[in-house]
Structures are given as structure tokens and as C-alpha cells.
Amino acid sequence: MIDFNRPPYVGKELEYIEEAVRENKICGDGAFTKKCSAWMEQELHTKYSLLTTSCTHALEMASYLADIQPGDEVIMPSYTFVSTADAFVLRGARIVFVDVHPETMNIDERLIEDAITDKTRAIVPVHYAGVSCEMDTILNIAERYGLKVIEDAAQGVHAYYKGKALGTLGDFGCFSFHETKNYTMGEGGALLFQEDKYLEKAEVLREKGTDRSKFFRGQVDKYTWVDFGSSYLPSELNAAYLCAQLEACAEIDHKRMDIWNYYHDNLKPLAEAGYIVRPEVPEYAVHNAHMYYIKVKDLETRTRLIAFLRERQICSVFHYIPLHSSKAGKKFGRFHGDDIYTTKESERLMRLPMYYSLTLEEAAYVVASIREFPDFRL
Ligand SMILES: *Cc1c(COP(=O)(O)O)cnc(C)c1O
Numbered sequence: 304m305i306d307f308n309r310p311p312y313v314g315k316e317l318e319y320i321e322e323a324v325r326e327n328k329i330c331g332d333g334a335f336t337k338k339c340s341a342w343m344e345q346e347l348h349t350k351y352s353l354l355t356t357s358c359t360h361a362l363e364m365a366s367y368l369a370d371i372q373p374g375d376e377v378i379m380p381s382y383t384f385v386s387t388a389d390a391f392v393l394r395g396a397r398i399v400f401v402d403v404h405p406e407t408m409n410i411d412e413r414l415i416e417d418a419i420t421d422k423t424r425a426i427v428p429v430h431y432a433g434v435s436c437e438m439d440t441i442l443n444i445a446e447r448y449g450l451k452v453i454e455d456a457a458q459g460v461h462a463y464y465k466g467k468a469l470g471t472l473g474d475f476g477c478f479s480f481h482e483t484k485n486y487t488m489g490e491g492g493a494l495l496f497q498e499d500k501y502l503e504k505a506e507v508l509r510e511k512g513t514d515r516s517k518f519f520r521g522q523v524d525k526y527t528w529v530d531f532g533s534s535y536l537p538s539e540l541n542a543a544y545l546c547a548q549l550e551a552c553a554e555i556d557h558k559r560m561d562i563w564n565y566y567h568d569n570l571k572p573l574a575e576a577g578y579i580v581r582p583e584v585p586e587y588a589v590h591n592a593h594m595y596y597i598k599v600k601d602l603e604t605r606t607r608l609i610a611f612l613r614e615r616q617i618c619s620v621f622h623y624i625p626l627h628s629s630k631a632g633k634k635f636g637r638f639h640g641d642d643i644y645t646t647k648e649s650e651r652l653m654r655l656p657m658y659y660s661l662t663l664e665e666a667a668y669v670v671a672s673i674r675e676f677p678d679f680r681l
Contacts, residue, residue, distance in 0.1 A: 305669065307618040310482035310489070311659035313551040319543035331536035332519065335543040339493075342549040347461070347468035349476070349495040351502055353509055353535075354542060358457040358479030358492035360535045362390035364508055365475035365494060368501050369425055369451040371396050378418050379427035379455075380410040381625040381638060381645050387429055387455045388626055388636065398636030399423070400627045405644045406583040407431060408652070412440040418639040419444075425451040430459035430469050433485070433593030434584055438464045438472050445473075453477065457492070460485055461552060462591035470495045480545055485555060485593055488545035491537050509535040558659050559592035562666050566595045566655060569670045578679045580651075595655045596622070600678075602650040608676055609653060615672045619653050 323329050336354050343352035355361045371377065373395030379387055381400035388398045401414040408431045415426060426445055428436035445452045452473030456462075459469035460478050470476025476495035480488045494505065506516035512532030517523045548555065573579045580598040584590050599605050605621060612619050625645045626632040638645075655669055674681070 305617045305656050305661070305665050306658070307620050307654070307656050308483050309658045309660055310487050311485075311548060311555055313547055313554060313659070315547035315550070316544045319547050320540055323539040323543045329539045331538060331542075332516075333539040333542070335539050335546045336537070338546045339542055339549055342546075342552075343493060343495065346549075346552070347471055347495075349468065349471045350497045350499075351495065351505070353494045353505060354537055354545075355492045355494055355509070355535045356537050357386075357481065357490055358455070358477050359386035359390065361475075361477035361479075361492045361494040362386055362453070362455065363393060363533075364505060364535060365453045365477055366390045366394050366396075367508055368496075368505055369453060369474065371424055374422060375424040376420060376422040377425045377427060378410075378415055378423060378639075380408075380429055381627040381632070381636075381642070382408055382431070382623050382649055383429045383455065383626065384457070384623065385626065385629075385631075387427055388632070391425070391427070392631075392635045396424075397422070398626070398632070400625075400632075400636055400638045400645075401640060402643055402645050403648070405648050407434050407436075407585065408648065409434065409436040410441075412437045412444075414640055415441065415444055419448055419450075423448065423450060425453055427453045427455055428473070429455040429457075430462065432582060432596065433458045433460075433462040433469075433591040434582070435459065435462060435464035435469055435588040435590075437585070437587070442472065451475070456495075457481075458484065458591075458593045460591065461556065462593070463589040465587050471497065474498070475501075485559065485591055486545060486548040486552060488537065488541040488548075491541050491545060504530070508532045555659050556591065559657065561663065562657055562661055563592035563595050565663055565666045566670065569667070570597060570673070572681055573674065573679055576679070576681055592657070595657050596652050597655065597673075598648065598651040599653065600651065604678060605651060605653050607678075608673070611676050612669075612672055615668075617656065617669055617672055619655050619669075621649075621653050623649060625649055
């Protein structure tokens, strides 16, 4: 069976976990957490990065730090993971969904301005498949209307927009290191930001409402309860796993890019014949080979192709069901404007196996199997 995903394992993970155990330091914010943050600061040029227990939690922290209040409105695409919306719903916000670009499945930045009301407080671009949204336009709108920009860069770690790392362009950037993402720690994430003014509040929020982070740096002689907070810091065991992966990022990127390019080149004849549509990467974006998807004619064709591949021991999957059509989405949000692409395109999209240990022989088998699908006659 060719799985859809397998968590990457590059070789040093167990050694590092053992090291954490031997050093008697397995709770959070030890040497491995610091190394992971240092990697983000050096490699991605972010001023601050805090490792978190998930991207969901990083989004929740961003929602607090952006001071989202009950009744505030937050603009985002409907084609995304539930956490993108949930983090703001927890603060009492209303979600305003706008349509996506069919070429990238990213929020259509041209539709944002019309969705702004006097209650709007933030825009949440989601960099789908590690391909950047059109950030200049989004940042410009945010500046003109005084809105916060919170990037859901869960899939966009080590991908770029005009030379800048995704997650570092907005007020806040949120990463995921879940086992389905490019680099992983099982469950985990990070919150990135560039302004000094957020640091103290972010640290307190992450450390149960205490100034323990300051205490560890020797800036206060005891730590105490200073504000509301929660526990958003991951264990050193998880950070040790991630540290090994970040050190091997070039190797992971390279492997994923080879697979992505293989699919893209070898599925070209089917695209040229009009049977499928392949993802597009705009000029301004450097992607990270997070995902390879194709779009087929319609939902019915997709259901049959997924079943056809499964009979050939290949696991391909569909992706998000638009949030505005879900029970909670109807309760907490509304779709602004027409849903021209979100539903239609989401029903056509399917993701192919893509992970670090997938071989090019396996990718070749996937392509050959797709080409055998009876609908596709070359
Ligand atoms: C994976 C993902 C998340 C959630 O990440 P967790 O680390 O599992 O909380 C959020 N948004 C998007 C777009 C994702 O792909």
C-alpha cells in the first residue's frame, strides 16, 4: 500500500530524544526548543518565534494577542482547516468567508476590501499547499483599514513570498509541525512575530499566565501569576524530534521537491488533454512542495478515481469541505459575495501521496495508475 502520508524520519531523532532524557530535561523550553527557535530566527529571519503545542494553539495565541473581542469580524477563506476559524470563534469573533482563486485555492485578495465592515479587525490569509497568498495587496488593505494580519502558514514553513519567509510578513505567523507537515514533532507548531511589544504578553500567555520566561532569563527573582494564560509550550521530547528535522531541512526539501516535480512533469500530458488541472505557482511565490494535488472534472469523477487508485493500493485523499457549509460555519460565520470557486473547486481536488520517504518509483507507479483511469484516454 502506498500511504498518503508518513511522518518524516531523517535519522537523528531518537538520538536527540535520548539526549533530552539523559540530560534530565524533558519539560518545555530546554536546549532543543531553543535550537528550533534559533533555526527559525536564522533561516527564516523572524525576530521572534515561540514553539507551541500546535498550529491551532499558535492561532489561538495570535487571536488573543491581536485583541480580538466578541462581535469582531475576521476575514478568511472558507477553504481551510477548522482551526483557522476556531481560534477566532473562541474569542467570540464572527467569521467572514470570501472566495478563493481557483489557480491556488488561496484567498482572492481582490474580494477582501468589499467584505470589510466597521467591525472587521483582522485578515487571515492561508498559504494553501505552501504557495503564498498575494501578500502585498493584503498588507496594503490591512494598513489602510488598521487591521491585523495573521498568516496561517501551517503548510508554508520554509516557503517564500518575494524573498520573505511565509509567517514573517503579517503581524503574526502560525506554523504547524504536525506529522502531516513537511517538518514534524508529532504534534506542534510555532508562533512568529516581529514586534517587541508582543513578546512579554506572548510569553505570559504561553506560560500559564506567569512571568516564568523572564525568571529563566534572570530578569525577575521569582515568578508569579501576572495575567491570564494557558500552557502552550511543547515538551523537549517533541522539540528534540523537530530539531533533527530542521537540521536536515535541505534534505527533506530536496526529496519533496523531486516528488513534486516528478508528478508535475509526468502529469502534463493529462493536463494538456484537458482531463486534469495541475496546481499553479505564481511568479512571486517559492513553494515548499508541501502538497501535490490535481483537479478532475467533478465530484463524481473524483470519487471514482480515488476508488480506482485504492484498488491499486494507492491512497489519495480529498481535502477541506468548505467551512461555510458546515454546521459550525453557518453558526459562527457567513460567506460574503458569491461562492463561485470555493465549493466547486474543492469538490474536484484530490491530493496524491507526498512524503519524505516516498520513492520516485512509487511516484511513477502513482502516475502510471492515474493514466490507466478509463476516463483518461490519451
Ligand atoms: C495543519 C493545519 C492546521 C492545524 O495544525 P495543527 O498543528 O494540527 O494544529 C491549521 N491550518 C492549516 C491550513 C493546516 O494545514
